[in-house]
Amino acid sequence: MAFVFSSAFRKQGLFVPFLNAVRGMSSSGGPTPPFTTLSVSRPVDAVTHVEICRPEKRNAMNKAFWLEMVDCFSQIAEDSDCRVVVFSGAGKLFTSGIDLMGMASDILQPDGDDTARISWNVRRTIAKYQETFSVIEKCPKPVIVAVHGACIGGGVDLITACDIRMCTQDAWFQVKEVDIGLAADVGTLQRLPRVIGSRSLVNELAFTARKMYADEAKSCGLVSRVFPDKEAMMAGALEMAGEIASKSPVAVQGTKVNLIYSRDHSVADALDYMSTWNMSMLQTQDLMKSAQAAMEKKSLKEIIFSKL
Numbered sequence: 001m002a003f004v005f006s007s008a009f010r011k012q013g014l015f016v017p018f019l020n021a022v023r024g025m026s027s028s029g030g031p032t033p034p035f036t037t038l039s040v041s042r043p044v045d046a047v048t049h050v051e052i053c054r055p056e057k058r059n060a061m062n063k064a065f066w067l068e069m070v071d072c073f074s075q076i077a078e079d080s081d082c083r084v085v086v087f088s089g090a091g092k093l094f095t096s097g098i099d100l101m102g103m104a105s106d107i108l109q110p111d112g113d114d115t116a117r118i119s120w121n122v123r124r125t126i127a128k129y130q131e132t133f134s135v136i137e138k139c140p141k142p143v144i145v146a147v148h149g150a151c152i153g154g155g156v157d158l159i160t161a162c163d164i165r166m167c168t169q170d171a172w173f174q175v176k177e178v179d180i181g182l183a184a185d186v187g188t189l190q191r192l193p194r195v196i197g198s199r200s201l202v203n204e205l206a207f208t209a210r211k212m213y214a215d216e217a218k219s220c221g222l223v224s225r226v227f228p229d230k231e232a233m234m235a236g237a238l239e240m241a242g243e244i245a246s247k248s249p250v251a252v253q254g255t256k257v258n259l260i261y262s263r264d265h266s267v268a269d270a271l272d273y274m275s276t277w278n279m280s281m282l283q284t285q286d287l288m289k290s291a292q293a294a295m296e297k298k299s300l301k302e303i304i305f306s307k308l
């Protein structure tokens with residue numbers, strides 16, 4: 001499997017092919033059928049790029065988007081040719097959040113003959129929308145999200161379900177739901193407090209709906225990297241994805257599953273889960289291959305791991 005590794009390229013002054021891969025990630029082709037809101041591509045081996053692709057509507061999340069995300073990430077979870085995902089937005093900004101024009105019927109005019117049935121249907125609808133972002137967490141492949149410009153409302157729900165967040169210097173984040181009369185209900189209130197340490201800051205953002213800009217997002221830990229512009233960010237995302245993709249998929253996917261498990265359980269329970277996990281996963285041939293490479297001072301990039 002031939003990977004593109006920018007650190008090696010940079011040493012040789014060969015960063016250009018990498019930037020060409022980034023340029024190939026642009027959404028000029030529009031959504032990838034059968035999707036109508038997502039463009040899916042493979043810019044380099046083992047890396048899947050998913051782009052929310054409604055630039056003329058500022059990537060507002062319409063009904064199709066909420067369903068297509070589930071199909072897309074379920075397929076990626078099963079795709080043994082994919083080891084890492086990069087997620088980004090097409091056009092001027094990352095996303096303007098829920099489609100305020102197209103979503104009203106689902107939420108404001110729910111079906112049902114009486115209060116019980118209406119409530120039941122609303123509950124089901126909310127659970128369906130929650131799944132749109134939970135699939136990102138359920139997918140064992142690491143997901144790197146790259147945010148440029150605005151990331152509003154549902155966008156914050158989305159990025160908090162991702163494993164690694166990066167943004168451009170012009171990015172801003174807004175937990176906008178209170179401004180449209182909602183308590184955010186598809187992940188932000190559950191995941192954001194686990195992402196950034198300060199509950200006071202989370203509460204402030206959620207109660208006031210104020211914008212948080214890139215520097216503050218970096219200093220509070222919402223993002224781990226800030227890039228000067230989108231091209232640099234996509235190159236950085238692809239470089240990181242390539243680095244992760246070079247490692248044992250058994251090790252990487254086991255790491256994601258156990259990190260998420262340990263976030264939601266006690267240390268004792270998570271250690272117990274880990275030992276049960278690794279009682280089979282330690283028997284992988286990847287362990288021997290990786291250890292041998294370390295002993296021989298070889299780069300993992302030279303090692304061929306079986307697909308997973």
Ligand SMILES: CCC/C=C/C=C/C(=O)SCCNC(=O)CCNC(=O)[C@H](O)C(C)(C)COP(=O)(O)OP(=O)(O)OC[C@H]1O[C@@H](n2cnc3c(N)ncnc32)[C@H](O)[C@@H]1OP(=O)(O)O
Nearest residue numbers: 056057058060096097098099100101129152153154176177
């Ligand atoms: C159970 C479900 C739970 C989920 C809850 C989620 C909640 C949320 O997401 S709350 C956040 C809702 N979003 C907003 O309030 C943002 C609204 N949009 C804007 O403020 C601006 O559009 C923005 C700052 C993002 C961009 O401004 P810009 O000047 O660059 O573009 P515009 O000229 O305003 O828009 C261009 C066209 O896009 C359409 N559009 C933008 N945002 C949305 C949206 N959220 N929903 C639907 N359509 C949107 C806008 O109408 C323009 O369309 P057109 O007039 O046809 O050109």
